[in-house]
Amino acid sequence: TQLLEQSPQFLSIQEGENLTVYCNSSSVFSSLQWYRQEPGEGPVLLVTVVTGGEVKKLKRLTFQFGDARKDSSLHITAAQPGDTGLYLCAGNTGNQFYFGTGTSLTVIP
């Protein structure tokens, strides 16, 4: 059983389209992060959200933390081939760290 469920698991879209990735849990998290991982490399931190309802923008990426701090979303506007990768959400509760199941995004030129 995964504490953090991501959807969709796989996503293939055309360059220029918009997309949203979801990260859901029944647990409350102190903070939540989004990472991007490229094949054969380690995850790279994109953003941290800590306050319920918080919205952060990173160029074409918009991250939102749910009001109850149990879920998060990542929205990409006008996707580009360089956005291709595995997107992972991650949260900590107590002394444990959990990564989501991952969303594999492919942006087709």
Place this chain on the structure above:
Amino acid sequence: DSGVTQTPKHLITATGQRVTLRCSPRSGDLSVYWYQQSLDQGLQFLIQYYNGEERAKGNILERFSAQQFPDLHSELNLSSLELGDSALYFCASSVYGAPSIEQFFGPGTRLTVL
């Protein structure tokens, strides 16, 4: 480049053997985390050390052990290896010792058990 280094990059060994994976954290980081990533299990947290002391434990098998040395580098020891231990093993580091996942990941060690 995250500043976290891991060696070796690839490791091929046989069932029943023992291996040691090494990690050097970013300069100034006191915490080291170990993760296992496989296709069917995703990224699983194994263990965290902070300034030489074990801080948090995740899904680490009894056949696995880790330690952090005075110079802050860390080693993950995997023994009595099984086919199912084949995976990518990542080390990450952060400044903080308190529960935090603002971590910086190394490039990983790909372990293949034959």
